[in-house]
Amino acid sequence: MATVSMTVNGKAVTATVDPRTLLVQLLRENLRLTGTHVGCDTSQCGACVVHVDGKAVKSCTALAVSLDGASVTTIEGLATNGALHPMQEAFREHHGLQCGYCTPGMIMAAVDMVNRRGNDLDEKTIREDLDGNICRCTGYHNIVKAIAAGAEAMGGKVQVRQAAE
């Protein structure tokens, strides 16, 4: 067994785990943060994407012990004080999901995309950068729309939530 300490969604956590424990297992099974999903378990589908030290990674392909001291953000860590993150709000607004299984990974990938490329994302860039995320409902059209809108909203230019709501 090995001890691993990290910050998850702003909270310090320490766990004693078998070294073969994957980051996604630590999140889901030890910390009960089940918003991060396991889709393919082979580094392809992106349902398990979380941020490690601010960068999107596939949590099914990282050992928890490798990330000792890291800061991890999961889908549960995006909303603040009960208000959805602008990217989550954009996915809701644009119906960027069908079954919802890939959604947490899509949203974490989308926020990472904005962090890397800024708030003005064209369709081609979004589609290319979604290379590592698969939606088996094939609902890409609205996902791409949601990401473009969410990216803009993260820049504070557009109020996603309508005042009439």
Added chain:
Amino acid sequence: MYAFAYHRPATARQAAGLLAKKEDAKLLAGGHTLLPTMKQRLASPAHLVDLGACADLKGIERKGRNLVIGAMSTHAEVAASPVVQEAIPGLAYLASHIGDPHVRHRGTIGGSVANNDPAADYPSACLALGATIVTNKRKIEADAFFTGLYETALEEGEIITKIAFPVASKAAYAKFRNPASRYALVGVFVAKRGSDVRVAVIGAGEGGVFRWSEGEAALKARFAPKSLDGVKASAKGINADMHADAEYRAHLIGVMAKEAVARAVGK
């Protein structure tokens, strides 16, 4: 995944010490080949030596005529590095097209080169640019490093510490990706340094990365896309599978080489 004992050394020297001491130990770099392999139980090392905390394996710098990249530099770091973009933009382009954004945040140049997957991108750049693979024990020229499918000149206990790329006057990469898996069906890196021209091909060869001598000869006469008109790569020794037969892959070598040259000369 079978159980293993985990080690997290802080320097390459400590890592080498662990490798020497522990029986059946494997190095873990970015883990994007080894961990999936272990999950499938195709590998089950007794000890895993994680290089993730070895700060001496990080860093990218220009040293005279060489661009020197630490083995634990991630693909994202190489792609985004202003030093790489200035010295060898074709190498930054190559790194920015490996896998997907999330994979690029973990996968490393040292891991890719040490693994020598026939469809991995970096070996083509190493061979075409005439890179030197620096280990904890010696320096190995790229021409002598890649010895076969998943085979390299690395010996037991040897750790890649950095890779030195001589800066070329013109260099570029082009690949044709399998539309589903996104792995290269064929990737070609071309480099011109002085009168020397090298063309290295990945994805296609039965023995992994190789230099395309007919292409090199044609480009030595004149380094232009047109020089490759009518120059055909032989389908002998070229991979064939359900995605592409040998003839098709051989044809792609010419097409990708031409695209790479066009990029290198800025057309």
